[in-house]
Amino acid sequence: MKWQGRRESANVEDRRGAAAAGGAGVIIMLLRFIIGRFGIRGVMILGVVGLGLYMVGVNPVSLLQGQSASTQQAAPADDNTSRFVRVILAETEDVWSTLFGSNDYPEPTLVMFSGSVTSACGYASAASGPFYCPGDKKLYLDTSFFNELAERFGAPGDFAAAYVIAHEVGHHIQTVTGISNQVRSAQQRAGNEVEANALQVKMELQADCYAGVWAHYADRTSKILDAGDIEEGLRAANAIGDDTLQRNAGRRVTPESFTHGTSQQRQDWFTIGYRNGDVNRCDTFSAGSL
Known part of the structure; x- marks a missing residue:
């Protein structure tokens, strides 16, 4: 990809190196319980706990105020990965702002983190993989996933x-x-988990198609793609299909448990979006399914 030197999005939060806030909330609740339950004895216990926290680098006063020193955001790093992420997010902003036309495109924020993170959707570890949280309209990405994509998934x-x-x-x-x-409402009405999973698969495949739509315009308007780039995307789609993941994990392939779609489906829907550049062609939901 010819991404170097292009516009970088300002909608990126770099939380790499910052601890997730989820653990701080648990500690706060525990400390308040000790004080309420044991009174003066609790204060003494709290002093011991506070000393222990201080020795491991956590400010107990900021914890009681609900602001753990360990959750302070690290200074943004102007490294190659950060620049790449900012450029790609900017490219998606350009495409979707154009496609939204007269309607303003509400640009999302992308959060880079390392290890674990807390979002409006709850606590998540790097093992969860990249995800989007509709609660705060932010994308969450542990950038080590890029290495995993290359080394583990080929x-x-x-x-x-x-x-x-x-x-x-x-x-x-x-x-x-x-x-x-609409999908969440339909999943709540679903009669069982299999039906709910099938709806989730359709939503994931539509997101793949939208990624293809972006690639269509990134290729034809911004000229950011090189020869072979689309093949790289298709290899990634193939590597993270549900059937491939289950098979590589030594498990039996069980379609009823799929939540993202097969490798072939993911490749096909990305290709549909890429070839047509038309969001209307990304209707993975049959008529009346929602």
Whole structure:
């Protein structure tokens, strides 16, 4: 990809190196319980606990105020990964702002983190993979996933990483257009988990198609793609299909448990979006399914 030297999005939070706030809330509750339950004895216990926290680098006073020193955001790093993420997010902003036309495109924020993070959707670890939270309209990405994509899943390359970001932006599009709420409502009405999973698969495949739509315009208007980039994206889509993941994990392939779609489905829907550049062709939901 020819991404160097392009506009970088300002909608990126760099939380790499900052601890997640989820653990701080638990500690706060525990300390308040000790004081309320044991009174003066609790104060003495609290002193011992506070000393222990101080020795491991946590300010107990800021914890009682609800602001753990360990959760302070690290200074943004102007490294190659950060610049890449900012450029790709900017490219999605340019495409979707144009496609939204006269309607203003509400640009999402992308949060880079390392290890774990707390969002409006709750606590998540790097093992969860990249995700989008409709509660705060933010994308969350542990950038080490790019290395995992290359080394564990055998899908290296800049465009493979860009596809991951574009897919999560696709979920943002679903949120701002109301599709996400429709799917959640339909899942609540579903008679069983299998039906709910099938709806989730359709939503994930639509996000793949939206990623393809972005690639269509990134290729034809901004000229950011190189030869072979689309193949990198297709390899990534193949590597993270539900059937491939289950098979590589030594498990039996069980379609009723799928939540993202097969490798072939993910490749097909990305290709539909890329070839047509038409969001209307990304209707993965049959008529009346929502």
